[in-house]
Amino acid sequence: xxxxxxxxxxxxxxxxxxxAPGIHTAPGADTAPVRSSSTPLFQQxxxxxxxSNFAGAGRFAPSPSGELHFGNLRTAVLxxxxxxxxxxxxxxxxxxxxxQRSRATFATRQIEDLVDLGIDVDEPIITQSARLAVxxxxxxYLREQDLVYPCFCSRKDISHAAEAPHLPPGAYPGTCRHLxxxxxxxRFADFAAQHRKxxxxxxxxxxxxxxRDLLYGETSAFVDDLVLRRGGANEDFxxxxxxxxxxxxxxxDQVVRGVDLxxxxxxxxxxxxxxxxxxxxxxxxxxxxxxxxxRLSKRDGAVxxxxxxxxxxxxxxxxxxxxxxxxxxxxSLSDVPEVIDxxxxxxxSYTFTEEALAQAGRSMQAVRCPGER
Ligand SMILES: [Zn+2]
Numbered sequence: 518x519x520x521x522x523x524x525x526x527x528x529x530x531x532x533x534x535x536x537a538p539g540i541h542t543a544p545g546a547d548t549a550p551v552r553s554s555s556t557p558l559f560q561q562x563x564x565x566x567x568x569s570n571f572a573g574a575g576r577f578a579p580s581p582s583g584e585l586h587f588g589n590l591r592t593a594v595l596x597x598x599x600x601x602x603x604x605x606x607x608x609x610x611x612x613x614x615x616x617q618r619s620r621a622t623f624a625t626r627q628i629e630d631l632v633d634l635g636i637d638v639d640e641p642i643i644t645q646s647a648r649l650a651v652x653x654x655x656x657x658y659l660r661e662q663d664l665v666y667p668c669f670c671s672r673k674d675i676s677h678a679a680e681a682p683h684l685p686p687g688a689y690p691g692t693c694r695h696l697x698x699x700x701x702x703x704r705f706a707d708f709a710a711q712h713r714k715x716x717x718x719x720x721x722x723x724x725x726x727x728x729r730d731l732l733y734g735e736t737s738a739f740v741d742d743l744v745l746r747r748g749g750a751n752e753d754f755x756x757x758x759x760x761x762x763x764x765x766x767x768x769x770d771q772v773v774r775g776v777d778l779x780x781x782x783x784x785x786x787x788x789x790x791x792x793x794x795x796x797x798x799x800x801x802x803x804x805x806x807x808x809x810x811x812r813l814s815k816r817d818g819a820v821x822x823x824x825x826x827x828x829x830x831x832x833x834x835x836x837x838x839x840x841x842x843x844x845x846x847x848x849s850l851s852d853v854p855e856v857i858d859x860x861x862x863x864x865x866s867y868t869f870t871e872e873a874l875a876q877a878g879r880s881m882q883a884v885r886c887p888g889e890r
Contacts, residue, residue, distance in 0.1 A: 558793035559658045563651060565768045565794075573770040574639075575600025577631070578610040578760070581623035585630050586820040587837075587869050588775070588805030588813040594838055594850060595802050595862075596773035597636045601854035607637070608767050611644040614759045616751045619646070630822045633831060634838075635850050643767065645759050652754040655762050655792060656717065656745055664791060665745060667715040668693040669704045684723060688741035694720065708748075716748035719788070726783035731800040731859055733776065738783035761785050765794035773859070776801040777812065800859050805841070806866045813869050820869065829878025837877035841867045 577596045579589060600607040609628065613619035624644070631638060659665050670678070670692055681690040696704065708715055719742055727737040744755045760781075764772065772782075779801045786796045807817045819825060825834045839847050843863060847853065 559655055560765065560793045565765055571606035572604040574606035574608055574768045575771045575773055576608045576610055576767060576769050578612045579627050580612045581620055581627060582618040583623055583815055584821040585627050586813055586815055590634065590822060591805055591838055591841060592775050592802060593631055593636060598853040598857045599773050599800060599859045600771060602857050605771060606639045609638045609642045610763055614645045614753055614756055616753055634835065651762055652759055655758060659791065664720045665717050666694055666720055667701060668718045669708060669715050684741065685739050688739060691742060694742060714748045714752050716744050717746040718742040719745050726787050728783055728786050730779065731798060732862055732864060733779060733801055736779055738780045740784050740787045743784055757781060757784050757788060761788045761792060764797055770795060770797045771800065772797045773800045773802060775804050777804060802862060803864055803866050805869050808868065808870060818871060825874060829874055830881065832881040833878030836881050837874050840877060
């Protein structure tokens, strides 16, 4: 595998001792990550939860920074239906890695919303804030491979830095990568005096990483020295690191999520390779947009489940979810796993309008029980 520099990451890439299975490295990248053969693989230190009853697992992983809106709910339905259609477990993960924006009350509400829609979730539900020790051990594992370095740059430092000539615009220019141990000590001391913490970055091989998405096909992104742990007051672990570790832990071999995260997939696949864990099958799905074509948000009116129920009832919301996915002939969301084929999904965004919601509500009025909200 190590010599296959033109290979694309496909679904269910086998895992093994290859440091980066199937990852295509762009010409010009000269330093493949090297793993010391004496260190046990991260995946051996932290085995996945074994779920013998299921053929793999899918997941929905919301951030509890607000209530789920129609777009989030639609993605949840797709992730659940595609997992169930293929005999997979379906897990929920509360991605409260951003300690500033996350609220436990939103996590509770999000779980209730999924239950109310009829999405059955397998136990256990995991919460990222309870797993910080595992992320720390993953960071330590990468550190032992000499794949981590401290970064003292502020956002401003990075935006003002001269672009590295061999890197694409926006890539971290590598400012702190080549600090000597003495320079690092001096910077750590400066930061300590100011009660600041450094970030930690991955020593990547700065390459274009390709993979295949089940719906969107071939995709690639430049993987630079991405942040693994943030600096500042909270020292939050980075989303990309936590996602890879948690997907491995939960036995997730199929990731269905919004297409806005398509660019993250090569980064996560690259990290998975370094950690020796399985790269899941990726199925990115189209977003829901507002009337102006922008991604739906809570600012776009009454779009949370509670607000929509108040307006058209739960059955009306379920009707619009079905209609938005093209399942106009189905009577219930519970029927979706029977008929869904993720390869045949429309890749166009779905435009949410209050009129479409009202129409879905009216179409359900005949079958709605009096008094039901
Ligand atoms: Zn830096």
